Amino acid sequence: MRLQGEAEQARLQISGAGTLEAFDLQASAVEAILGGAATAQVFADHTLKARISGAGLVKYRGEPEVVESSISGAGNIRAD
Numbered sequence: 518m519r520l521q522g523e524a525e526q527a528r529l530q531i532s533g534a535g536t537l538e539a540f541d542l543q544a545s546a547v548e549a550i551l552g553g554a555a556t557a558q559v560f561a562d563h564t565l566k567a568r569i570s571g572a573g574l575v576k577y578r579g580e581p582e583v584v585e586s587s588i589s590g591a592g593n594i595r596a597d
Contacts, residue, residue, distance in 0.1 A: 531555040
């Protein structure tokens with residue numbers, strides 16, 4: 518799935534082996550919730566919260582001042 522536009526807040530949830538392409542959705546606050554081997558590509562200006570269970574990956578762009586993560590399993594979060 519591909520998302521684009523602008524938002525104050527974005528709460529994105531994906532599970533399984535899917536990919537969420539949201540680099541073109543510029544949001545001030547992003548919450549990404551991943552399960553399984555899902556991948557999420559997000560753009561956060563201020564706050565990024567990532568909750569990953571499994572082998573999920575959150576790649577982010579922007580320069581969020583606050584990055585919070587909760588990872589159980591082999592998941593990862595990293596700047597793109």
